[in-house]
Amino acid sequence: MTTAAHLVHLAASDLEDARRDEASLRSFISRLPGVDKVGLEARAAALGTRSIKTSAKAQLIDLAIAMVDLTTLEGADTTGKVTQLCAKAVTPDPLDASVPAVAAVCVYGDKVADAKAALSTHPRGAGINVAAVATAFPSGRASLAVKLLDTRDAVDAGADEIDMVIDRGAFLSGRYGQVFEEIQHVKQACGQAHLKVILETGELQTYDNIKRASWIAMLAGADFIKTSTGKVPLAATPANVLLMLEACRDWHRVTGEKIGMKPAGGIRTTKDAMKMLVLVHETTGDEWLTPSLFRIGASTLLNDLLMQRQKLRDGHYSSSRYVTND
Amino acid sequence: MTHFEYAPAPESRSVVELKESYGLFIDGEFVDPLSDSYLSSVNPATEEVLAHFAVGSDADVDAAVRAARRALPKWSKLPGSERGKYLFRIARILQERAREFAVLETLDNGKPIKESRDVDVPLAAAHFFYHAGWADKLEYAGYGKNPKPIGVAGQVIPWNFPLLMLAWKVAPALACGNTVVLKPAETTPLTALLFAEVCQQAGLPKGVVNIVTGAGATGAAVVAHAGVDKVAFTGSTAVGKSIAAAIAGTHKRLTLELGGKGANIIFDDAPVDQAIEGIINGIFFNQGHVCCAGSRLLLQESIAEEVISRLQHRMSTLRVGDPMDKNTDVGAINSLAQLQRITDIASSGDAEGARRWSVDCALPERGYWYRPTLFLDVTESHRIAREEIFGPVLAVQTFRTPTEAIEKANNSPYGLSAGVWSDKGSRIHLMAENLKAGVVWANSFNKFDPTSPFGGYKESGYGREGGVAGLASYLVQE
Numbered sequence: 079m080t081t082a083a084h085l086v087h088l089a090a091s092d093l094e095d096a097r098r099d100e101a102s103l104r105s106f107i108s109r110l111p112g113v114d115k116v117g118l119e120a121r122a123a124a125l126g127t128r129s130i131k132t133s134a135k136a137q138l139i140d141l142a143i144a145m146v147d148l149t150t151l152e153g154a155d156t157t158g159k160v161t162q163l164c165a166k167a168v169t170p171d172p173l174d175a176s177v178p179a180v181a182a183v184c185v186y187g188d189k190v191a192d193a194k195a196a197l198s199t200h201p202r203g204a205g206i207n208v209a210a211v212a213t214a215f216p217s218g219r220a221s222l223a224v225k226l227l228d229t230r231d232a233v234d235a236g237a238d239e240i241d242m243v244i245d246r247g248a249f250l251s252g253r254y255g256q257v258f259e260e261i262q263h264v265k266q267a268c269g270q271a272h273l274k275v276i277l278e279t280g281e282l283q284t285y286d287n288i289k290r291a292s293w294i295a296m297l298a299g300a301d302f303i304k305t306s307t308g309k310v311p312l313a314a315t316p317a318n319v320l321l322m323l324e325a326c327r328d329w330h331r332v333t334g335e336k337i338g339m340k341p342a343g344g345i346r347t348t349k350d351a352m353k354m355l356v357l358v359h360e361t362t363g364d365e366w367l368t369p370s371l372f373r374i375g376a377s378t379l380l381n382d383l384l385m386q387r388q389k390l391r392d393g394h395y396s397s398s399r400y401v402t403n404d
Numbered sequence: 405m406t407h408f409e410y411a412p413a414p415e416s417r418s419v420v421e422l423k424e425s426y427g428l429f430i431d432g433e434f435v436d437p438l439s440d441s442y443l444s445s446v447n448p449a450t451e452e453v454l455a456h457f458a459v460g461s462d463a464d465v466d467a468a469v470r471a472a473r474r475a476l477p478k479w480s481k482l483p484g485s486e487r488g489k490y491l492f493r494i495a496r497i498l499q500e501r502a503r504e505f506a507v508l509e510t511l512d513n514g515k516p517i518k519e520s521r522d523v524d525v526p527l528a529a530a531h532f533f534y535h536a537g538w539a540d541k542l543e544y545a546g547y548g549k550n551p552k553p554i555g556v557a558g559q560v561i562p563w564n565f566p567l568l569m570l571a572w573k574v575a576p577a578l579a580c581g582n583t584v585v586l587k588p589a590e591t592t593p594l595t596a597l598l599f600a601e602v603c604q605q606a607g608l609p610k611g612v613v614n615i616v617t618g619a620g621a622t623g624a625a626v627v628a629h630a631g632v633d634k635v636a637f638t639g640s641t642a643v644g645k646s647i648a649a650a651i652a653g654t655h656k657r658l659t660l661e662l663g664g665k666g667a668n669i670i671f672d673d674a675p676v677d678q679a680i681e682g683i684i685n686g687i688f689f690n691q692g693h694v695c696c697a698g699s700r701l702l703l704q705e706s707i708a709e710e711v712i713s714r715l716q717h718r719m720s721t722l723r724v725g726d727p728m729d730k731n732t733d734v735g736a737i738n739s740l741a742q743l744q745r746i747t748d749i750a751s752s753g754d755a756e757g758a759r760r761w762s763v764d765c766a767l768p769e770r771g772y773w774y775r776p777t778l779f780l781d782v783t784e785s786h787r788i789a790r791e792e793i794f795g796p797v798l799a800v801q802t803f804r805t806p807t808e809a810i811e812k813a814n815n816s817p818y819g820l821s822a823g824v825w826s827d828k829g830s831r832i833h834l835m836a837e838n839l840k841a842g843v844v845w846a847n848s849f850n851k852f853d854p855t856s857p858f859g860g861y862k863e864s865g866y867g868r869e870g871g872v873a874g875l876a877s878y879l880v881q882e
Contacts, residue, residue, distance in 0.1 A: 084673050087710035112827040114847045117678030127518060129413035129730035141406055324677050359408050360721055367406040 085109045088332045096297055100255030103297070107254055110293060113285035113321060122316035128356045135352070139387050141367060142351040143170060146180040146383075147209055147340065147375045151216075151308065157192045160185055164196035166402060168203050171384050173400070174391075180380065181369040182207035182239060186215070187232035194236040209239035209274070213264060216278070216307035218243040222260060229267040240264070241274045243307060244291060246281045254294055261298035274302035274340055274373075279318045280310035288318060292325035302338035308375065313343025316353055323361040336365065342375025348386040351379060410723075413730040415517045420508045425456040426593070428464055428617060429600035431471035432610030438463045443619065445594055448514035449727050449736040449771040457593045460616035465585070465625040468614040472556040472583040473631050475611030480553045480581035484540030491536030491579060493606040498529040501602070505595055509567055510727045512594040514736030514772070515690050517728050527852055528571035531870070534854035535579035538875060542580060545872055551879040553581030554657055555633030558626040560647075561596075562639045563589035563738050564693040564794075569638050570596055572858075572869045574613060580878035582634065583612050587626050589639075590619040591739045624650070632656060636877065638695070641792075641818075641863050659867025659877045661695065661859055663792040664820030667813035668698030668849060669803075669835065672707045674825035675847065680711070680718050683798070686823060686849040688722060688734055688776050692796040693742070695864075696821035696842075698849050699793060701778075702809050705802040712780065712800065716761060719776050724765050734796060737772040746774050746795030753779045753788040758799070784815060792818070806831060810838045819861030823849040842868075 085092060085106070096106035130138060148167045150159060163183055171177040179202050183193050187210045197203030210232035214220035220228070229240055242264050248256040265273050275295035279288050295303050303322055306313035319341045326337050339362075341354055351374055358366045366372050381401045389395050425442060427434040439461035444453045460468070479487070498505065502525045509520040542551050557577045561569040566588060577584050588596035596615050603613045616622060620643075627635050627647050637647050638661040651658055668686045670679050686698025703711050727735035737743040754760055758779040767773040778798040782789050788799045803809040813822055822841040824832050836844040842860045845851060852858070857873035859865060867877045 083706065086672060086676055086707040111674065111676040114675035114678040114827075117675065117681055117847060121678070121681050127522065127730075128410065130410070131413045132411045134409065134411035137406070137408065355408075364406060364408050367408055 083109070084111055086111055088328065090332055093297060093332060103254050103258055103294070107290045107293060110289060113289050115285055118285055118321060119317045122320045122357070125320070125356050125360055126316055126353050130352045130356070136387075136390050138352050138355050139348060139383055139390070140178055142348070142355060142374060143380065143383050143387075144178040144181060145369045145372055145374050146380050147182045147184045147342070147373045148180045148380060149184040149308070149342070149375055149377045151184070151186060151211060155186060155189055157189075160189045160192040161196040164193055164203065164206075165200070166380070167206050168197065168200040170380055171387070172402065177384065177387065179206055181373055182209045184209040184211065184241065184375060186210065187212055187228060187235065187237070190232050190235035190237045207238035208236060209241055210235075210237040211241045211243075211307070213242040215241070215243050216309040218245050219247070222263060225260070226263060226267045229264050233267065233269055233271050237271055239272045239274060240268050241276055241304060243276045243278060244295065246278055249282065249287070249291060254290075257291070258294050258298045261295055261300065265299040272301040273299065274304045274338075275300040276304045276307055278307055278310055279305045280312035285317070285321055288321055289325060292322050296325065296329050296337050300337060302340050302373065304340040304342055304375065306343035308343040310343070314341030314345050314354070316357065319354055320357050320361060323357055323366075326366070327362045330362070336371055338371040338373065339366070340373040340375055345374055345376050346378050346382065348382050351383065410731045414726070415507060415510070415728050415730055417507055417511065417728065419504050420511065422455050422594070426458065426597045426617070428458045428460055428468065429597065429603075429613070429615040430464070430468045431474075431614065432604065432608075434600070437461065438467070443590060445512055445591065446739075447511050448738050449768070451770050454511055455594060457597065457617045460587070460618040460622040460625070462625045465616055465622060465629055468585045468616045469556060469558070469629045469631040471611035471614050472585050475609055476556060476583045479583055479609060479612050482581070484542060487579060487581065488536045488539035490606055490608050491532050491539060491575060494602055494608070495529045495532035495536060497602045497605055498525065498532060502526070502529070505567060505598060507728075508598055509595050510735070512592045513563065513566060514727050514738050516732040516735045517730055518732070519690060524565055524568045527854070528567045531568075531571040531575045531854045535575035539579040542875065542879065545875050547876060547879050548881045550882050551580070552882060554878060554880055555582060556631055557582045557584050557634045557636060557878065558629065558632035559584060559586045559636045560623040560626060560639065561586065561588055563592040564690060564695070566592040567595040567599065570599055573636050573638075576869070576874050577636075577878050578612065580875060582878050585614045585616060585626055585632065587616050587618065587623045590617070593617040627651060634658070634878065636867075637661070644865060659859075659869070660865035661867070661869060662863060662865040663794075663818055664695045664697065664860065664864050665700055665790065665792055665816045665818045666696055666698045666821035666823070666841065667700045667702050667839075668823040669702045669809050669813060669825065670704060670707070670711060671824075671826040671828075671831065672704045673827045675827060676711065676714070678847065679825040680714050682823060682825060682847070682849040683715055684718060684722070687798045688796050689850050691735055691737055691774070693738060693794055694850065696850065697794075698821070698823050699798060700789060700813075701798055701800045702812055703800065703802050705804050708802045715778070719763050719778070722763060722765070722776055724763070724773070724776065725768055734776055737774050737795065740772055742794065743772040743774060746793055746797060749787060749791055749793045750777060750795075750797050753782070753786060753799070756786045756788075758782045758786055758788060784812065790816065806834060810835065814838075814840045817863040820864035821845070
């Protein structure tokens with residue numbers, strides 16, 4: 079057996095090989111070049127110092143609003159809460175019709191029907207997707223059968239997008255094949271719905287793991303890779319997002335296909351969001367600066383974006399009373 | 405898809421108040437030069453004259469050295485804790501006036517504001533803080549029970565990191581009880597003159613720091629003065645050799661920090677994305693005006709093609725232009741003379757058969773600019789693989805084995821820096837042990853810290869600056 083070289087140069091045939099069986103997948107994953115923590119974080123921090131002013135800021139604020147997956151994932155969610163969220167998604171700023179609608183609302187599977195119904199009552203609602211978390215979100219601790227049922231249930235209720243979680247237990251114990259196959263099955267269960275694969279970076283812990291999980295998800299058919307559930311710390315850090323964007327960029331280099339990326343968890347301020355978009359601009363390039371390839375999972379971010387937008391428009395900050403709390 | 409461009413984000417220069425002309429800083433005061441001669445300092449990004457500054461003659465240098473000698477007895481006998489207070493005060497003032505220093509450094513030098521703001525000025529302050537801490541602990545530094553200052557230090561510094569090189573020289577000299585006559589570079593004297601104001605602001609005793617501006621002749625006068633006990637020089641190897649010859653046979657001690665041709669070595673098991681950043685940082689940081697730049701890229705042959713392709717892609721995202729814009733990555737070449745030198749050596753690469761690739765970017769109409777460039781198919785015998793270019797030009801070579809990488813890296817008259825990129829710890833140790841370079845960075849490049857000694861092997865000089873080792877350059881062991 080020849081010594082496996084590091085996969086600095088990837089070819090499409092390497093990806094085909096990786097999908098052949100568990101041993102091939104394991105070999106592929108373990109030959110991906112490693113990630114140096116210090117260097118990765120330094121690069122992310124350096125891009126964090128980019129200065130976004132005037133017209134650039136205005137452009138990125140509107141883009142960020144249009145990329146928001148407006149999220150509520152609480153045990154206390156009700157029809158009323160979801161209806162309010164949908165109204166906010168359609169009309170983020172009732173005082174300013176030039177504000178774009180968000181990309182999607184993100185809810186638990188049993189609230190998909192509520193969201194669909196609420197959106198259908200607004201003329202602009204048709205352009206907004208409903209995303210459902212599934213596969214025993216957030217822990218992912220259930221049998222495959224349950225996860226698939228959870229997925230189908232949300233799709234049947236009308237979900238346009240499914241945000242699944244990977245089995246971190248399987249990943250951390252080295253059962254990459256199981257993680258891979260599970261994603262494939264869920265992808266199949268999604269039908270026409272787009273699949274976002276949540277890695278839960280805070281539980282994977284190391285950058286090498288995050289890189290490997292990104293590649294497993296892309297190999298298994300993810301439409302998007304997503305950092306986190308929002309329930310675990312160390313979620314959408316700039317370094318995690320940079321690393322996952324590099325994976326998307328490299329996938330595109332090999333296959334020509336564009337896989338989307340969704341940071342979620344901990345993005346609360348306009349500044350945070352601007353940094354994410356800078357990472358996109360400088361890593362994958364502007365082709366990813368579209369809601370079909372980049373989303374920001376957030377609940378409180380939207381109001382900060384609206385306040386910054388008002389500030390750019392009016393030249394001064396307004397009170398938080400001028401944005402709606404939903 | 406959205407096309408996105410950063411809007412201009414210019415740093416304001418209103419924080420800097422430039423005088424029309426500057427005298428010499430001698431014995432705690434700005435004085436007119438006896439020479440009555442002045443030069444001007446130019447903003448290399450615009451070719452605008454920023455200010456005029458005095459040219460120190462032999463007589464001016466003599467006055468400065470005499471002031472330093474007069475100040476020496478009292479300064480050297482101050483308790484270390486008292487000297488430390490002055491250094492702490494200087495460090496804090498540098499931090500308080502950081503923006504002013506950063507803007508002035510960028511105007512005078514041409515480096516991007518983000519570098520002067522995030523690297524030069526904070527590191528300069530850090531050197532003062534670090535050495536302030538040493539001032540009252542010298543007896544524990546390992547240089548004998550009661551180490552003594554050498555005396556008057558004549559210090560000549562370069563134009564690539566004007567304030568930072570000042571800090572590397574002045575902070576340890578003062579902490580150890582020496583007094584100083586400093587000659588800044590002729591293209592970048594302004595932050596040193598602003599530093600003179602800081603010395604006044606800090607109440608530093610008169611004559612402890614003297615700053616004599618001028619060109620080569622002024623530096624030569626500092627080096628040659630009989631009242632100087634220690635010479636510290638950072639600059640080119642050619643000038644360093646002439647200084648070593650000039651002071652041979654005198655009582656003077658000498659440390660030299662000279663040129664380099666650092667090898668940045670990338671193995672096939674490197675963390676590739678970070679290695680690409682390390683290559684960029686190694687050669688394009690400060691327009692490549694870095695003595696320890698990673699100007700030779702050694703790629704393991706099996707990954708060379710892919711790394712070069714990724715490197716080229718990354719280079720094309722570099723933002724070249726107005727140094728005062730906060731989003732600029734690569735600024736202006738420091739002077740017309742340096743631009744000509746870079747152009748000259750680089751064109752030898754074309755003539756000798758190396759393959760040039762440059763970033764296709766727009767350059768400002770005025771000012772001195774050079775496109776980030778790499779040369780492929782470079783061999784050991786090419787001038788661009790041997791001579792220090794001191795600009796944004798990278799010579800790319802390949803190797804097959806660690807042994808060959810070591811041979812190539814060491815096959816240079818210089819020995820200042822090297823970088824090794826590999827996920828294998830044992831390989832990094834093997835390389836570090838065998839590379840003849842003052843600093844070997846592992847999975848990083850161009851990282852500096854006051855606690856870490858810096859200096860060269862071979863024709864990159866001798867003596868260390870920074871860390872405990874750096875104190876030896878300013879102490880007499882008893």
